Amino acid sequence: MKIGHVLSLIMVALLALLGGMAFQRWSGDPEMGKRLAENNCGVCHDMTASRKHDKGPYLWEIVNRPAGVVDYPFSPAFRKLAEESPFLWDEAHLDRWLSDPASFIPRTKMAQQSKDHPLAFDGIKSQGNRKDLIAYLKTLH
Ligand code: HEC
Numbered sequence: 001m002k003i004g005h006v007l008s009l010i011m012v013a014l015l016a017l018l019g020g021m022a023f024q025r026w027s028g029d030p031e032m033g034k035r036l037a038e039n040n041c042g043v044c045h046d047m048t049a050s051r052k053h054d055k056g057p058y059l060w061e062i063v064n065r066p067a068g069v070v071d072y073p074f075s076p077a078f079r080k081l082a083e084e085s086p087f088l089w090d091e092a093h094l095d096r097w098l099s100d101p102a103s104f105i106p107r108t109k110m111a112q113q114s115k116d117h118p119l120a121f122d123g124i125k126s127q128g129n130r131k132d133l134i135a136y137l138k139t140l141h
Helices: 003-027 030-040 076-084 091-099 127-137
Strands: none
Touching: 003 127, 030 127, 091 127
């Protein structure tokens, strides 16, 4: 084989590898997402098939679930939005919500502290991390 052929084979292999890595970033990594979810959501949300509410509603089958429909005491602000302009938790809505819940729904309980709810969630700033998280949420069914 000529050296030129060897080099072009190496180039093709490298491009395939880079393409694979780019695709993974683009589609999100559910394994990374699982760790992010355990660290960032697990303190308030149950993510198992047992469908138990915790501080927040359970997240089993959350992707494409209509907002605010499970039997959980949502905040007035959340209920109002979900009743007046119903929407599904598709990727776009989840991405907006997880980047900054209080700018999506001002006064949502998820972003507020209170005496019996001392933790507040103010969002995941990294878009790559949100992609990984959503890729993991998709596996919860
Ligand atoms: C500090 C506790 C807390 C943390 C941390 C938290 N949440 Fe929430 N979450 C809530 C509460 C409380 C609600 C209900 C919001 C309301 O009623 O205003 C909620 C609501 C939601 C909803 C709407 C569910 C529905 O049925 O419509 C989704 C989706 C959600 N959270 C996803 C997440 C994800 C994913 C994470 C981690 C990245 C996360 N939350 C982190 C407390 C939290």
